[in-house]
Amino acid sequence: MDYAQLLHAHDLKATTARISLLEALDTEPHLDAETLEQRLIAADIMLTSQAVYNALNELTEQGILRRFTIPATSARYEIDPKDNHHHAVCTRCGRIENVPCAHGAAPCFHPGGATSFSISIADVLFYGQCKDQCASESAADIVF
Ligand SMILES: [Zn+2]
Ligand SMILES: [Zn+2]
Ligand SMILES: [Zn+2]
Structure with a gap:
């Protein structure tokens, strides 16, 4: 998947936060924000929790990511196949x-x-x- 192209199609800049979140969710869907942050840290990508939350919200608002919730757990994300x-x-x-x-x-x-x-x-x-x-x-x- 060409993440930069996907982002540009939605008028979003291809930032490290957005690209690395898309990569992580493409590899392993249905993760929550905290787990995603840990995956990025493990890959030596240092972002603040706020940056991760912001990027997840932007990608969800644009319809690139889908957010879903399992009761009594935190919200999870995946690349939305529509x-x-x-x-x-x-x-x-x-x-x-x-x-x-x-x-x-x-x-x-x-x-x-x-x-x-x-x-x-x-x-x-x-x-x-x-x-x-x-x-x-x-x-x-x-x-x-
Ligand atoms: Zn089982
Ligand atoms: Zn799913
Ligand atoms: Zn159905």
Whole structure:
């Protein structure tokens, strides 16, 4: 992915903060701001927490990043593929994976009865156990 070109297409300068955040999320999606900051430090990219937060907010406002939240945890980020995909969270190890949206666009569900709202988004989050690691083990849920 050409991050500089992506940024220029959104009238954003290709700063170190923006480029390095996009690189980190391309490699490992669904990270929160604190973890991203740690990844940058590990790569010898020294930015203040404020610079990381600012860049994440700008990239999200421009629609380059998508922010989503799993209840009781901090906001997470990913490069937005614009496919309205949902997330599955493993209730044992906390692993997060993309789950395709059956409908493909928001809102993918509608209320089962009459409503006085014009619905724009149905926020869907799947919980379960990851098949790779946790579903085969017999211990109880530990994360949530
Ligand atoms: Zn798991
Ligand atoms: Zn995702
Ligand atoms: Zn959906």
